[in-house]
Amino acid sequence: MDYKISRSIFDDLVKFLPKKEIALIVGPRQSGKTTVMQMLESYLMRQGVKTLFLSLDFDYDREVFNSQMSFIRRLNLEFGDNYGVVFIDEVQRLVNAGLFLKGVYDRQLPWKMVVSGSGSLELKEKIHESLTGRKRVFELMPLSFEEFFMYKTGYAYTNMWDFAAVNKNAFFDLFNEYLSWGGYPRVVLEKSAREKQMILNEIVMSYLEKDISFLLGVRRPDVFSSLMKLVAGQIGQLINYSNLSSLLDISLPIVKKYLYYAEKTFVLYRVNPFHRNIAKEIVKAPKYYFIDTGMMHFLLNRNFSMTQQERGAAIENFVFRFLKERIGEKGFSLYFWRTQSGAEVDFIVEAGDEVIPIEVKLKWKDSMALPKGLSVFINKYRPKMAYVISENVSGDRHWKNCLIKFIAIWELGKLEF
DSSP, X not given: OOSOOOOTHHHHHXXXXXXXXXXXXXXXXXXXXXXXXXXXXXXXXXXXXXXXXXXXXXXXHHGGGSSHHHHHHHHHHHHTTSOEEEEEEOGGGSTTHHHHHHHHHTTOOSEEEEEEEETHHHHXXXXXXXXXXXXXXXXOXXXXXXXXHXXXXXXXXXXXXXXXXXXXXHHHHHXXXXXXXXXXXXXXXXXXXXXXXXXXXXXXHXXXXXXXXXXXXXXXXXXXXXXXXXXXXXXXXXXXXXXXHHHHTOOHHHXXXXXXXXXXXXXXXXXXXXXXXXXXXOOOOOEEEESOHHHHHHHHTSTTOOOHHHHHHXXXXXXXXXXXXXXXXXXXXXXXXXXXXXXXXXXXXXXXXXXXXXXXXXXOOTTSOOOHHHHHHHHHHOOSEEEEEESSXXXXXEETTEXXXXXXXXXXXXXXX
């Protein structure tokens, strides 16, 4: 395959170019931010727009950022009074990046800034506060399954779910590859398992050394890594902070701080419990999911072979990211539900005044009764619709005026909210 991986964020960035605000692209290390900016620069050059690409990874570019005036002088040399687009890569390396960019932006100069930074940018520089009203944030994660599918099939299909409906075996081959190796672009581009493993190792080590150790000042990246491995083995389970503290022999505040860092650097997502009756339902412990199942499996150190339990956890993690992407477009919220008595539903989508429970099962039989937690939730909240997602069963069932849709993995496009 000699074509480039197409990213859904690209069209959004093109549409935003006429706006005066700064385009701030953030995401985890190795998610493809530099590549997307290079593709955007090539697009602009084909349109006859002047561009300048600067990277704070390179010594000869850093001199430009010694002061706001030296930066402006360089842009004036390149563009004069004409419109131009300057790309700034790895801006988290710039001291006081937010204030630097704010000072340049507030001069009302005729140039557009497109800036990228790793997740540690927000933690280190408070850039979001400095640039309030002056930027729009674009998050670039490892490839979504749809981006992965489109690339792997050579962009021959316009609808992934139509393909899946008539090519289930081919769909599952791709699904299993994505589930095991994830969506980091360099991993996707490699063909051999050995090379994929080596690249994932490089990504993890780069993250620990650059974001966690160097930029955020974590003195024990080995302990941070051990924490991530423990979380990788507890996908879909309530996180017991005290237990993690004991296992790692570190304080409870440090455990919470490290997990916060993992969230802000786009490695983990936290899901909080849903409740309407705090006294009876609230469970304070959250759940965590990985943004990328390839990294999750690498940290488990299982040589990318999965037990049934691990596959179930990986599919739940996959569904989480799919839901996160889907609801992000609509501004809905995502939770899980668990009572003090142990009744649980994997995911709750809060869509305005409506709640939609979603249960994920590895395998399902038509003859099975409803999952206990789902039936308890339906009985209590009376939702109009609920979902059970598995690898193998589809169909509808009504129970207590709730339409329960059983959806197989290859039918996820049917999710409605």
